Amino acid sequence: xxxxxxVIAELEDKANLLRRNIIRIFENSKQGHSGGTMSAVDIVAxxxxxHLKLDKKNCDWPERDRVVLSKAHAAEAIYAVxxxxxxxxxxxxxxxxxxxxxxxxxxxxxCTPGIDYSGGSLGQGLSFAAGMAKAEKMHxxxxxxxxxxxxxxxxxxxxxxxxxxxxxxxxGDGELGEGQNWEAxxxxxxxxxxNLICIVDYNKxxxxxxxxxxxxxxxxxxxxxxxxWGVYEINGHSMKEILDTLELVNNMYGDGxxxxxxxxxxxxxxxxxxxxxxxxxxxxxGTTIAVKEGREIYG
Numbered sequence: 001x002x003x004x005x006x007v008i009a010e011l012e013d014k015a016n017l018l019r020r021n022i023i024r025i026f027e028n029s030k031q032g033h034s035g036g037t038m039s040a041v042d043i044v045a046x047x048x049x050x051h052l053k054l055d056k057k058n059c060d061w062p063e064r065d066r067v068v069l070s071k072a073h074a075a076e077a078i079y080a081v082x083x084x085x086x087x088x089x090x091x092x093x094x095x096x097x098x099x100x101x102x103x104x105x106x107x108x109x110x111c112t113p114g115i116d117y118s119g120g121s122l123g124q125g126l127s128f129a130a131g132m133a134k135a136e137k138m139h140x141x142x143x144x145x146x147x148x149x150x151x152x153x154x155x156x157x158x159x160x161x162x163x164x165x166x167x168x169x170x171x172g173d174g175e176l177g178e179g180q181n182w183e184a185x186x187x188x189x190x191x192x193x194x195n196l197i198c199i200v201d202y203n204k205x206x207x208x209x210x211x212x213x214x215x216x217x218x219x220x221x222x223x224x225x226x227x228x229w230g231v232y233e234i235n236g237h238s239m240k241e242i243l244d245t246l247e248l249v250n251n252m253y254g255d256g257x258x259x260x261x262x263x264x265x266x267x268x269x270x271x272x273x274x275x276x277x278x279x280x281x282x283x284x285x286g287t288t289i290a291v292k293e294g295r296e297i298y299g
Contacts, residue, residue, distance in 0.1 A: 003243045007050070011239050014084075015045035016298050019270055021080035021093055023294040025103075026287050029096045033105075034274050034282035034290065036074040036172055039203040039236070039265040046242040047168060048081045051250075059087045059114045065165050066132050068117040070125020071172035071201065073281075075107040078115065087114035123178030126198060129169035130188045133196035133258075136164055162253060163195040170199045174206025177215035182227065185258075189228030192256035197249050198229075200260065201236065203267040205278040224260040236263030270297070 018041050026032045047067065048054070055061035069078055076096070083090040088102055095101040102112045109118040117128055140163060175181065188196050202220070204211050211217060224231045230252060234241040242263070249259040268274025271290050274282065282290060 003240060003247075008239045008243065011045055011050055011243070014049045015042050015239070017084065018045055018077070018080040019294065020298050021083070022076050023291055023298065024093045025076050025079065025096045026282065026294075027291045028094045029098075030287050031097065031281070031283045032076050032287065033073040033280065034271070034287070035205065035267040035278060035280050036071055036201060036203065037076040038269045038271060038274060039267050040071075040074055040077045040170060040201050041080075041270065042237050042239060042265075043170065043199060043201065043242060043263060044077045044081055046239060046246060048085060050243065051246045052168070053165065054085065056086050063164050066116045066129070066167045068125045068129040068132070068167065068169040069107050069115075069119060070117075070129070070169055070175060071122065072107040072117070072119020072125070073105070074170075074172070074201075075103070075105070075115075075119075078107060079103045079112075082112070082114045085114070088112070122172065122175035123180045125175075126169050126171055126181050126184040127187075129167045129198070130184045130191075130193060130196060130258075133167040133188065133193040134191055136167070136195055137191065137193065140164055162250075166195045166197060166250070166253075168197050168199060170201060172206070173200060173202045173204065173211050173217060173220075174214070176200070176217055176220075177211075185224065185227040185229065188258040193258045194253050194256055196258040197246075198258065198260045200262045201265055202262055203265040203269075205267045205280075207280045221262055224262075228257065230255070230257040230259045231262065232259070233262045233264065236265035237269060270294070 052065040054064050082088045092103055096103045097105055106120045107115045109115050221231045232245050234245050245261055266275055267278045271294050273290050273293055
């Protein structure tokens with residue numbers, strides 16, 4: 001279904017709220033993973049404020065949708081949303097990277113409520129996500145939903161039903177140069193993990209420079225299709241395209257294909273100085289300049 005202009009506008013406001021929270025994180029710590037964090041903000045806002053099945057009173061609800069942030073250095077994007085859904089206190093935004101803080105430099109399942117995957121080394125998240133999706137398939141096969149009947153004299157019919165949970169894996173384009181991702185892609189296709197959605201934050205830059213210079217990915221969509229995935233390309237900063245595509249892949253459940261959403265984004269999106277230099281990590285004076293610029297834009 002098409003999402004209303006009101007819903008889109010509300011979520012765009014939520015994305016800007018996350019940007020303000022991220023700026024607060026950078027302002028206090030004078031450092032952070034600026035590029036990949038800012039490129040993922042619109043995707044994170046659409047997921048957490050609209051699309052995911054969550055229990056705001058229980059971050060470990062067994063039937064919650066899972067989010068695997070494979071590019072775990074961009075945890076600031078997730079940290080920005082956790083206080084807004086009630087999983088941590090808002091003052092945690094001021095304690096990024098601090099000793100014993102719940103907000104460490106990379107996403108950590110064991111110290112941060114609402115995080116489903118502990119990451120650090122890139123390239124492993126999709127394998128982890130595929131395992132989670134396979135586990136849901138196995139559990140549902142053992143404990144299927146009750147069969148429904150249309151009338152007393154009609155035979156029972158096995159109808160299409162939703163999975164107990166879906167798994168969303170956010171990967172960076174740079175890490176797709178690692179072979180483990182493509183092993184996971186083969187695994188997911190073989191086991192028909194149509195409850196698995198991989199979102200590629202395709203901002204075209206990685207730590208050492210342009211992705212196409214270091215390890216070319218194109219034709220990226222054709223690669224995923226060749227591995228047996230359903231593939232959708234979007235503007236990763238268009239809230240309408242993000243929402244419509246997330247709903248589409250939900251509705252495609254039952255076709256036996258894992259899904260890949262290739263989201264074309266801009267590294268450092270929303271802060272002009274970061275957009276211009278494609279920074280992976282910002283420190284000290286560079287952070288101060290960008291924070292000032294961000295405050296002028298987002299308040």
